[in-house]
Amino acid sequence: MAVTAIELPIWLEAELRSDQAGETGAVWIYRGVLATQPGPALRQFCLRHLATEQRHLAEINALLPPQGRSLLLPIWRIAGFLTGFLPACVSERSVYLTVAAVETFVQAHYQQQIVHAEMRQFPNVKEKLAAFMRDEIDHKDEAANLAGGLPSAAAKRWCYLVGAGSKIAVRLARRV
Numbered sequence: 001m002a003v004t005a006i007e008l009p010i011w012l013e014a015e016l017r018s019d020q021a022g023e024t025g026a027v028w029i030y031r032g033v034l035a036t037q038p039g040p041a042l043r044q045f046c047l048r049h050l051a052t053e054q055r056h057l058a059e060i061n062a063l064l065p066p067q068g069r070s071l072l073l074p075i076w077r078i079a080g081f082l083t084g085f086l087p088a089c090v091s092e093r094s095v096y097l098t099v100a101a102v103e104t105f106v107q108a109h110y111q112q113q114i115v116h117a118e119m120r121q122f123p124n125v126k127e128k129l130a131a132f133m134r135d136e137i138d139h140k141d142e143a144a145n146l147a148g149g150l151p152s153a154a155a156k157r158w159c160y161l162v163g164a165g166s167k168i169a170v171r172l173a174r175r176v
């Protein structure tokens, strides 16, 4: 079934709203890192990822009817910005660890949407989300490789917080 922004069932609108929140957060993570004026390698990493997240966000926005959009977008922007800005103030490695943690969450999030039983009726949405998930896996692998080695105890706590925060954001965004 072809999907336009006006004929979404409520459950799918809620799921896409959570994706909109997530992709908004993702865009602002990289803006948060870039605000710290990182070195050339991290800057290039951020610009490349930012371009992909902006494309994801534009494609999600095109699927969601205006009344289905998250009312909390300003909050997702601030949360995303801080999720990039704070680790970037610590070290480049902290940014890579944070991105790997975020993308681990996002991969699982898209995966559960793709396997949703009702999603079979919306093959074009399913395909789109699967393509997004492949990009997020690339982002995760690249960030994990660049971080290298095991995270410190503090980094582990931070990444746990990032994962827990993302979970809360998804729950909220499905509603508003």
Ligand SMILES: [Fe+2]
Pocket: 023, 026, 052, 053, 056, 132, 136
């Ligand atoms: Fe994305």
Ligand SMILES: [Fe+2]
Pocket: 026, 049, 053, 103, 135, 136, 139
């Ligand atoms: Fe990503």
